Amino acid sequence: MKKLLLASSILLSTYSFSQFNVKVEIPSYLADSEVYLYGFNGSKEILYSKAKISNNIASFKVDKQYVGMMRAFFKKVNSSVNMVSENKDIMFKMDLDSNNKISNITFQDQTNQLFSNDVELQKKQELILPALIQIKDYYKPSESFYKSLDSEINALSSKNLVAYEGHPFLEFYNKNQKYSNQEKVAELKPEDFINFYSKSGEYLETSTILKPSLINFLNVSKANVEGNVDKLLDAVNLETPRGQTILSELIEIFSTYGMDKLKDKYLTQANNLKCTINDRLASTIKANKNTEIGAKMPNNTFVNAIHTKAKSLYDIKASKKIVVFWSSTCSHCEAELPKLLEKYDKLKAQNIEIVGFSLDSSLEDFKAKANLYPWVNDSEGKGWYSSYGDTYNIVATPTYFVLDADNKIVSKPNHVGDVLDYLKVN
Incomplete structure (x- = not known):
């Protein structure tokens, strides 16, 4: 009996700690790159593994069951490869073009071959059809020639649904992309979305469909956004993980688009929940508390x-501090930060300091741009995977905060002009 129990524990251990592997044949240029594998929970990316690289093979071990979209991020070239996990091993190889951009991705597993074919078909449907x-x-x-064109049009217009047999995630993904496709929104009603969210199976959160579909839901609900959101939240039940994930996504969407009244209403609703709160909603609540006026x-x-x-x-000691989250690739930052530079001497004369945090993926790009500005600047070099997003509720750049001498938030201006107006700097 003891031997049987020991054998069982070994099997369980193997199952628990080695669910599946991802192996990537990479160019030698990437042999010293950091490579990360992410999964999804709605629009939030979850780090599953960091690659070990040997002999131009980047290997990931995933020790948790996961079915859904994944993304391998190659830090050295600041580029990614999307793939589908069915909790089975994934293998592919890739090249770099003359500009060190990822090219010629070739998958060896059937699931991702199907997914790649679908992506290629979708491009043709959008551009050629x-x-x-x-x-x-x-x-x-x-x-x-008419008959040839007609034949090609029919081929591009149809999908081989039989190919998805045995691939339930791909079947779900392809069937429900209409909810995240902006061009097809006119065909749908708010009730269609509510029915989709409340009745979808286990793959919604890992499909990357959730956030874009919620934005489309809000667009088709524009005649009564608040009323339809209330109906949606009733349908998905805020005491469930799905309901709380959807509530978290909505709060972040309202924050991104400056819909402050709705953000405040549903953030209050989240704070008043008496049930167990899932990690996703808890992080949204915490990030908002971290950055409310007076905190x-x-x-x-x-x-x-x-x-x-x-x-x-x-x-950093000052009577006030302007904290700005920015990026060297942000066009709005390019337009606004020079205006801070113009007033920097006046700000310094009033004992006001600027502290910038960059969401650049490349430290070289960060330093090249940050050196143009004389104020304090820092970056983790992790892009949108920086800790800034979760800690300070950063959903767009530039984002500004004004702090007092005790580091309390006294203002959250929307634009650089609002910053200077608040500080009375002409």
Whole structure:
């Protein structure tokens, strides 16, 4: 009996700690790159594994069951490869083009071969199919070229649903993409979305469909957004993980688009829940509490700071601080940060300091741009995977906060003009 129990425990251990592997044949240029594998919970990406690289093979071990979309991120080239996990081993190889952009991705597992074919078909449907339909109008049905065009149009317009047998996630993903496709929103009503969210099976959260479909739901609900959101939340039940994930997504969407009244209403509803709160909603509640007016902004220990010898945000002493989250690739930052630079001497004269946190993936790009500005700047070099998002509720760049001498948030301006107006700097 003891031997049987021991054998069982070994089997359980193997099952628990080695669910599946992902192996990628990479160019030698990436042999020293950090490579990360992410899964999804709604729009939030969850780190599942960091690659071990040997002999130009990047290997990931995933020790948890996971079915859904995944993404391998290659930090050195700041690029990713999307794939589908069915909790089975995945293998692919890839090249880099002359600009070090990922190219020629070739999957060896059947699931991702199907997924890749679908992606390619979708591109053709979006780019080629409309042109073929227009061209066909110039020919007569009796002409051979018309028949060839008609045949190609039919081929591009149809999907081989039989191929999805045995691939339930791919079947779910392809069947329900209409909810996240902006071009097909006109065909749907708010009730269609509510029915979809309340009756979808286990794959919704890992499909990457949730957030774009919620944005589409809000668009088709524009005549009565609040009323339809209330109906949706009743239907999905806020005492369930799905209901709380949807509530979290909605709060973040309202925050992103400046719909403050709705954000405040549903954030209050989240705070008043008496049931167990899932991690996703808990992080949304915490991030908003961290950054509400009057809250003491959480400290941040610098990791790659320039223009300072200070070790953290709290070490910067000033009567007021402007904290700005930005990126070298952000066009709005390009337009707004020079306006802060113009007023920097006046700000300094009033004992006001600026502290920037960059959401750049490349530290080289961060430093090249940050050196143009004389104020304190720091970056983790992790892009949107930086800790800033969860800690400070950052959903867009630039995002501004004004702190007092005790690091309490006294203002959350929307634009650089609002920052300067609040501080009365002309």
